[in-house]
Amino acid sequence: MSKPEHIIQAEIQLYLSDNGVPVFRNNVGAYTTEQGYYVKYGVGGIGGSDLIGISPVTITPAMVGKTIGVFTAIEVKTKKGKPTKQQSKFIQSIKNQGAIAGIARSPEDALNIIKKFKP
Numbered sequence: 001m002s003k004p005e006h007i008i009q010a011e012i013q014l015y016l017s018d019n020g021v022p023v024f025r026n027n028v029g030a031y032t033t034e035q036g037y038y039v040k041y042g043v044g045g046i047g048g049s050d051l052i053g054i055s056p057v058t059i060t061p062a063m064v065g066k067t068i069g070v071f072t073a074i075e076v077k078t079k080k081g082k083p084t085k086q087q088s089k090f091i092q093s094i095k096n097q098g099a100i101a102g103i104a105r106s107p108e109d110a111l112n113i114i115k116k117f118k119p
Contacts, residue, residue, distance in 0.1 A: 015107030023053030047086025
């Protein structure tokens with residue numbers, strides 16, 4: 001029996017934190033207040049990744065040898081889960097801007113997404 005997505009997500013959060021990459025739950029959605037105002041929340045709106053954070057990246061000596069933080073977005077899915085069109089578009093838009101993004105089905109997947117990043 002495969003694990004539910006929220007368990008995989010918690011495992012990824014702990015694993016990445018233990019590896020120096022803190023990520024945070026990004027609740028995305030919308031609601032209407034009692035006064036009738038429509039409020040959207042979450043980074044990236046509908047399609048925003050489940051986990052967001054900043055990955056430390058060491059710039060090469062040719063680039064001054066400085067460590068910088070790179071925006072990171074991880075979409076969590078079960079083994080059989082598929083991203084929505086909006087989630088795929090969000091991930092691609094983050095990558096297009098030179099940041100780190102991808103779909104993870106395990107803590108190891110999430111760390112590999114970060115390790116494969118090349119500035």
